[in-house]
Amino acid sequence: MAEMVMPLDVTANETLVQQEAEAIERIQELRPILGDDVVILGHHYQRDEVVRFADFQGDSYQLSQEGSKVKAKYILFAGVHFMAESAVVLGREDQVVILPNMQAGCSMADMANLEQVLTAWSELEDVLGADPENVVMPVTYMNSAADLKAFVGEHGGTVCTSSNADGALKWSFAQREKVFFFPDQHLGRNTGKAMGIPLEQMVLWNPFKPYGGLTDDEIRNAKIILWRGHCSVHQQFRPEHVDLWRKHHPDVNVVVHPECMMQVVDKADFVGSTSYIVKKIDQAPAGSKWAVGTEMHLVNRLKNKYTDKMVELLSPFSCLCSTMYRISPIDLANVMENLVEGRVINQITVPETVKRNAKLSLDRMLSIPR
Ligand code: 13P
Ligand code: SF4
DSSP, X not given: OOOOOOOOOHHHHHXXXXXXXXXXXXXXXXXXXXXXXXXXXXXXXXXXXXHTTOSEEEOHHHHHHHHTTOOSSEEEEESOHHHHHHHHHHSOTTOEEEOSOTTOOOTTGGGOOHHHHHHHHHHHHHHHTSOHHXXXXXXXXXXXXXXXXXXXXXXXXXXXXXXXXHHHHHHHHTTOSEEEEESOHHHHHHHHHHTTOOGGGEEEEOTTSGGGGOOHHHHHHOSEEEESOOOTTGGGOOHHHHHHHHXXXXXXXXXXXXXXXXXXXXXXXXXXXXXXXXHHHHHSOTTOEEEEESOHHHHHHHHHHOTTSEEEEXXXXXXXXXXXXXXXXXXHHHHHHHHHTTOOXXXXXXXXXXXXXXXXXXXXXXXXXX
């Protein structure tokens, strides 16, 4: 029997395009009405139709720094859930943080939860025969839930982002012998390697196995215990992609985000946060060629802006952060419309004790020199 092919619903797509165009017009009308009461923060990965409305655009470090200084009562966060939570923690009591689409999370942040981290901590205590706090510094990547930041804050540790992981590790090793780094194994490994820590001393903790699937000796000899988490977008970049670019364009510059696997970072010319990538390409001479290993919306924006340079995605396939993409102009118009009518929807909140302890680790991060 012939296979039935479902026709593409072209009208549904046209309706969405039309709705988004109307939403953009609506945002333009609503923005002046909301005035200084509202500030819109946007991450580099947001799509153009959303980020064009951001009063401030940046990487997650810059957004948390900016978020802590915002005067406006309402912060509309065009980013993902963990970023909005951090804005709540760093913001004032009377401020309201709104995430235009509550489904905008981060799959990497979901790879570590408090229960798993508490289990790991007590297993480390068991093996090391001491309060882990005397030996191990917990460091959480910004891409984690607020209760993990609170755990880290309570145990003397710090948050880090892709732009200051090196400083966070140096700060940690100045105080304790080991680092427990979660949830991104790649950022932890790439940073540790750049600091000269041998690979054998960076072990991988599998949260689904007792004692992380490690032997006592592996734990005792480790300098960095890396959580088995990763970014599903950045893991799509492979070392073969770098080889391919170099084969066809020997003069290409390869710049990647440190969430890429070590084999990709090792082959790249430059590695850094989203803002580092933006700056690198902005400052590059006309005619230079760039293959970029990070989320495609940012790469496409750079490609369209710097037409005098060649800017392409490192991978031949689309590398889309589908959770960032969940925020559409329709969502942004919706939360703004509600605000104009005096209603707050999609407010992000953090329980008081979590907030207090998470603030400790975020404040430490902001005070560590980069
Ligand atoms: P940046 O801190 O470099 O903006 O990265 C955030 C992120 O989620 C990358 O995937
Ligand atoms: Fe999370 Fe990866 Fe998306 Fe960044 S790109 S928000 S780490 S899923």
